[in-house]
Amino acid sequence: MSMFKVFDISGSAVSAQSQRLNVVASNLANADTVAGPDGQVYKARNVVFKTVMMDTAGSAARGEADNPVMASAGVRVSDVTEDQTPGRKVLNPAHPLADKDGYVTYSNVNAVEEMVNMISSSRSYQNNIEVMNTAKSLLQKTLQMGQGV
Known part of the structure; x- marks a missing residue:
């Protein structure tokens, strides 16, 4: 595998984790929202990842028949789903949005779970940035060795 493929693989992971962080931020921002007049309440969203084969140019491969020896795997967000568990109900008859x-x-957002997701996603993001920095450093050292410096 070419050293340059490391950037494609880690870059796809950084992009996917960035989207995951955005979803987690949205969930946390809506953790204490209540149902509106239409009775609908915010539902927690979850990111679904999918492995994708990258071709030799680093873009997503068109088909599975592409040369698997030359291809590498990346990741992308395939879907963002809504958690269908019901929201928590609190007895508060004085609240203007209380039901009959x-x-x-x-909302059904669990703030503790979302904080765990945020930490996990953040660490994965940081690790992939570190992989790219290490690959860059190795490529620079290789170039320096080729110059005879």
């Missing part, structure tokens, strides 16, 4: 039984429906 006096319950207010909050």
Whole structure:
């Protein structure tokens, strides 16, 4: 595998983790929202990753028949799904958005899970940046050796 493929692989992971961080930020921002007048409440979103084969140019391969020896794997976000678990209900008859039984429906976002997702995604992002920096450093050292310096 070419050293340049490392940038393609890590770059795809950085892009996917960046999207995951955006979804986590959106979930955390809506953790304490309540149902609106239409009865709909924010539902937590989850990112689904997919492995994708990269061709020799570093772009996503068109088909599985491409040469697997020359291809490398990357990752991309294939979907963002909504968590279908019901939101938590809190008894608060004085709240303006309470239902007929006096319950207010909050979003189904679990802040603790989202913080874990944020830490995991952030570390993965940082690790892939470190991989790219290490590959860059190795390529620079190789060029220096070729110059006889």
